[in-house]
Amino acid sequence: MPISPNQGSTGGGTAVTITGTQLSGTTAVRFGNKLATGVTNVSPTEVTAVSPSGSGSVGVTVTTPGGTSNPVPFYYVGAPFKQTISPTGGSTAGGDTVTINGTGLSSATNVAFGANNAAPTVVSDSQLTVVAPAGAAGPVGVTVTTAGGVNNGLSYTYVADPTVTTLTPASGPTSGGTAVTIAGTSLTTTDSVTFGGTPAPFTVLSDTSVSAVTPPGAAGAVDVVVTNDAGSDTATGAFTYIAGPGI
Incomplete structure (x- = not known):
C-alpha cells in the first residue's frame, strides 16, 4: 500500500495519496494514532487524506468495514532553517550559482527569488546550490521549500551590469594622479x-558616479573598464595619457 508523498511537515497539512486494494468504504486514515482529515475515497484502489501534525516516522493505516490495513511509513520533516547565502547578489540576467547553508534542506524542491522559482541541487541536509533566475534590479527575499515547509528571511540583490557614459576629464599626464569622474549607471x-588594464583607486559617489585616480600609463588612448557584482563595461579609448614635454 504505497503512500505519496511519504514525507511532510511536522505541522501537518500534507495532502497524501494512498493506493492499494479493497479501499472502498474507507472510514478512517491514521498517521500513527492520529486521525487524518480530508479523507476522500477516490476509488476502490485510491484514498486521499491530509496528514495531522506529528514527528519522526509513523505508520499510516486505512480502516474500512473489512478491517484495518497494514501500516506504511510516513516521515515527518521539520521546516528548513537557512543560515547563510553566498553570494548575496548577482546579475539581473541570472545564471549565478548560489549556495545556501542551513538545516533541514535535504528535501528541498524549490527556491524562490522573489516571484521567480528555481530548482535546487541538494548537496546535503545542511547545504544546497541553486542557479539564480533572472530578476529585476534590487533586493528580493529568498524562500526555500522542503517537505517540511517553507522558510524565508534571506535576501538576494539583483544588480544590473554597469554602463560608462562619460569621463571628466578625459585626459591627463602619463605620470598618473588625475582625479577622474566616471558617469554611468549601476555603479x-x-x-x-x-x-x-591597470587598477585604479576609486570611490563610489552614487549609482551614477564614481571618482577614480589614474595610475601611471603610456602615452595614448586606453580603455577604461568598470566592474560591479553583475559584470563589466568597457569604455574603449575613453582616457588619453599625455606625455610631458622634454627638453
Missing part, C-alpha cells in the same frame, strides 16, 4: 576600475 556595487 553602486563597483568593485574595480582599470585604466589600460
Whole structure:
C-alpha cells in the first residue's frame, strides 16, 4: 500500500495519496494514532487524506468495514532553517550559482527569488546550490521549500551590469594622479576600475558616479573598464595619457 508523498511537515497539512486494494468504504486514515482529515475515497484502489501534525516516522493505516490495513511509513520533516547565502547578489540576467547553508534542506524542491522559482541541487541536509533566475534590479527575499515547509528571511540583490557614459576629464599626464569622474549607471556595487588594464583607486559617489585616480600609463588612448557584482563595461579609448614635454 504505497503512500505519496511519504514525507511532510511536522505541522501537518500534507495532502497524501494512498493506493492499494479493497479501499472502498474507507472510514478512517491514521498517521500513527492520529486521525487524518480530508479523507476522500477516490476509488476502490485510491484514498486521499491530509496528514495531522506529528514527528519522526509513523505508520499510516486505512480502516474500512473489512478491517484495518497494514501500516506504511510516513516521515515527518521539520521546516528548513537557512543560515547563510553566498553570494548575496548577482546579475539581473541570472545564471549565478548560489549556495545556501542551513538545516533541514535535504528535501528541498524549490527556491524562490522573489516571484521567480528555481530548482535546487541538494548537496546535503545542511547545504544546497541553486542557479539564480533572472530578476529585476534590487533586493528580493529568498524562500526555500522542503517537505517540511517553507522558510524565508534571506535576501538576494539583483544588480544590473554597469554602463560608462562619460569621463571628466578625459585626459591627463602619463605620470598618473588625475582625479577622474566616471558617469554611468549601476555603479553602486563597483568593485574595480582599470585604466589600460591597470587598477585604479576609486570611490563610489552614487549609482551614477564614481571618482577614480589614474595610475601611471603610456602615452595614448586606453580603455577604461568598470566592474560591479553583475559584470563589466568597457569604455574603449575613453582616457588619453599625455606625455610631458622634454627638453
